[in-house]
Amino acid sequence: MLGADSVQCYHFGWSPKLPTCKVGKVKSCAHPPQLLNGKGKEMHKEEYAHNEVMEYACNPRFLMKGSHKIQCVDGEWTALPVCIEEERTCGDIPDLDHGDIKPFVPPYHHGDSVEFSCREAFTIIGPRFITCISGEWTQPPQCIAADELKKCKGSKLFPPEGKRAHTIEYDHSTNKSYQCRGKSERKHSICINGEWDPKVACKEEAQIQPCPANARDMTTTVKYQDGEKYQFYVKKII
Template sequence: MTGASTVACQNGTWTELPKCKGKGGKCGPPPVIENGDLLSFPMQEYPQGTTLEYKCPSLYVLEGSQYITCTDGQWTSPPVCLGRLKHVLLACAASEEDMGRNNVELKWVTGRKLYVRSGDVIEFQCKRGYLEDPASSPFRAQCTEGTIEYPRCKPGNETCGPPPEVAGGKVQGVKKSRYLPGESARYQCWQGFEMTGASTVACQNGTWTELPKCKGKGGKCGPPPVIENGDLLSFPMQEYPQGTTLEYKCPSLYVLEGSQYITCTDGQWTSPPVCLVACAASEEDMGRNNVELKWVPERKLYVRSGDVIEFQCKRGYLEDPASSPFRAQCMEGTIEYPRCKPGRNCTVRQSAMERNNIQLPSSSRSSTSIYRSGDYISFECKWWYRPVSHSGKVRAECLDGVVNYPTCERFFG
């Protein structure tokens, strides 16, 4: 033997191990490797310079040299047999669905789905019309044990939605759902209406330049504006006299923003309302982000646009530092879900309980001693001991693998 014959556990690792060298340069039995086999019958002693070969079974990959050699009384490092099946399960798939949810796409690859090995890095970029979210995770994401931390992009301010409706007129041609900076649209007024202002509008910094106005002759108004997802509570006509008032209504699960009435004033309608779609916090989306509703035990929750929903991490998970806020606001039918990451389990250790003069209640001793992050663990003081805490509570929370054990002291009353 060379080195100390005794080793100690320090900070979770063993101090330096001793080495056993064969006398006269000879080696003892070769190392046994997990999931692997030696291609010869093992002996108790081998002469200097002997070389042996290992082999891994089917579905395993040999890592390192397949040969070991007896050198100066010791064997060189043996190989390791890694399970192929395990490596397949730990691979990552960058899917179109997940990328679409975060408004990103692959930077260098044009495929809809990309498989990479654990440890590989994928580069993402924002989709056209979107900008990098300052609170996003990095755009060079590493595959870690089958999981990719996707970056996020938010809608860019440089694009515009469809040009708005104007009372007494319409947009020429077919309206698009999205316009790039500098793109334009042209308006025309209904027959019997006169236009004031430029007939062409342009998309600039995410908004349209000033819209034209179509004024009816003699103070009359044309057909009322059409609002998305809303209905007029009367049959529309081609012409309305000055002072006419009309009413709009939004369907179920939509919220009317603005006044529900419009009035014909000096040949133009006052501003119409907007119907904002509600949000649905679904079990599927919450499960994908490892969160649940904080105050409501529902699997699905509908809220109006502008309302706030509070989330919390599911049992066994912790808040992701790069997550969006856990108080999420419904914005035009969309919820920005927060995210939680898996937390480490806790093991109740007998030595720690002895040190703190506590024990598990008799009802808990037969159950498992493994607790998930976020679980509360109830203890009790040993006989003739009382809690040190003024609150009298003898319980602790498992926080990402750590238990802050309560303490009891000897009672001499």
């Protein structure tokens, strides 16, 4: 099979394109293409097999349009993303109650990050770093008092511990592993202030859905595993 193994009906038709079934041997791909104003994460091989994936990242102050992954499909690479220079800067760094920020000199350009830390007796919840993306800061963390941290509810997917696992509550930062039916690998999740991260669940791998009308085509055969994160950037039109 060449292409996606599933398609979906939308108001504009089927997406992604229907796959094809080829008889015989599939071709490998040559060295992946260079990305203008960006680079590949692993570019040490001269030949890539069918279905192999290459990941790209844009240079600082450049915004990626399209999927950060391309894939070798019968001798051809899927569409390369584009790195666009982002001139917008971010305003003041958000305040953090009971926390501190490592000194950072403005202006804050696209891709710049700042680091937060919490004061004694407080625990940081959320990302320690925030990043300037297209003129706006990503979501800052919180500093929660140690005695106010919430517990996580257990799950039926956890191995038994002498009593029903879903009736047990787990402290913040508890790491649990579990195994989905029919899968050999174990999954891991951490209790973060009352929520499991990633969410405790057994489901099949997912695919990024196509962009809506008037957006850049992001059709790709690359598959994304359960729990893998993907960011979309929406450009404001004034």
